[in-house]
Amino acid sequence: MRLDGKTALITGGNSGIGLATAKIFAGEGAKVAITGRNPETLAKAKAELGAAALAFTADVTDTPSIEAAAAAAAKEFGKLDILVANAGIGGVTPLGNTTRADFDRIIETNLTGVFFTVQAALPYLADGASVILIGSVHARLGMPQWGAYAATKGALQALGKVMAAELAPRRIRVNLVSPGATRTPIWGPPENLVVLEKRIAAATPLVRLSEAEEVAKAALYFASDDSSNVTATELMVDGGATGAPAGAPALTGRAA
Secondary structure, eight states, X not given: OTTTTOEXXXXXXXXXXXXXXXXXXXXXXXXXXXXXXXXXXXXXXXXXXXXXXXXEEOOTXXXXXXHHHHXXXXXXXXXXXXXXXXXXXXXXXXXXXXXXXXXXXXXXXXIIHHHHHHHHHGGGEEEEEEEEEEOOTHHHHOOTTOHHHHHHHHHHHHHHHHHHHHHGGGTOEEEEEEEOSEESGGGOSGGGHHHHHHHHHHTSXXXXXXXXXXXXXXXXXXXXXXXXXXXXXXXXXXXXXTTOGGGSHHXXXXXX
C-alpha cells in the first residue's frame, strides 16, 4: 500500500473532496485524522472511515482550534507525515454588491486559514513530510463575480512556492492540487447540478465534471513516495478546462 505506516491530517475532511481523500488515504494504509466545523457531518464521516480514524471539531478561522487538533492528532499518531489543507468556502463577491464582511470571510478561511493550518501542523510534521494545498481553476479562469475566491486560490499558488522553499531544508514538500468543477455536496441537491453540469461540460474538453475521488487520487500522488522529488508544483484536475480550453465543445462545435 502506498501510504503504509504514514499518518495524515486533513482539514475539512467531513465531506466532499476532503472525505474522499481521507477514504483513499486510509485505504492505502495511512492513519487518518480529519477536522470539520459541523459536528454532525464530522461524526458521520468518522463512522464511514472506521474506528481507527480520528475526528476533531475545528474551524480554520479559529487558530487555537486547529492548533489543538494538530497537537491531538500528533499525540495519538506520534507524528504527522501528510497535511492536506483542504478546508475552504466558496461564494460570489461581485463588484458593486459585496460587503467587506463577505469578502473578508472568504479571505480569512481560504487564505489566512490555510497559512495558519500549516503553521499549526509544522511542529509535528516529520522531516520528509508532504503538505498538500487545495487550489482551484478559479485562479486561472477569470470567472466574473468570484473575485475574493479566485484571489485566495491564486494566492495559494504563490504561498505554496514560498512554503516549499522555506521547508526544503527539512525535505518537506509542498504542492497544490487544483480541481475544476467537482461533483460534491457543495452543489446541494442533485437537481441543482443538472443545468450547471451541462454548461460546465460544454466548456470542458473532457466534457464532464471531476469526481471527488479523482481529485483525491491526485492528492494521493503528492502524499506518497511516488512524488518524493516533486515540490512547488500544481496538478490540475479539471478535464483540460484551463490547459486546453480550445478543445471544449463550446468552441469546437462537437456535442457536449
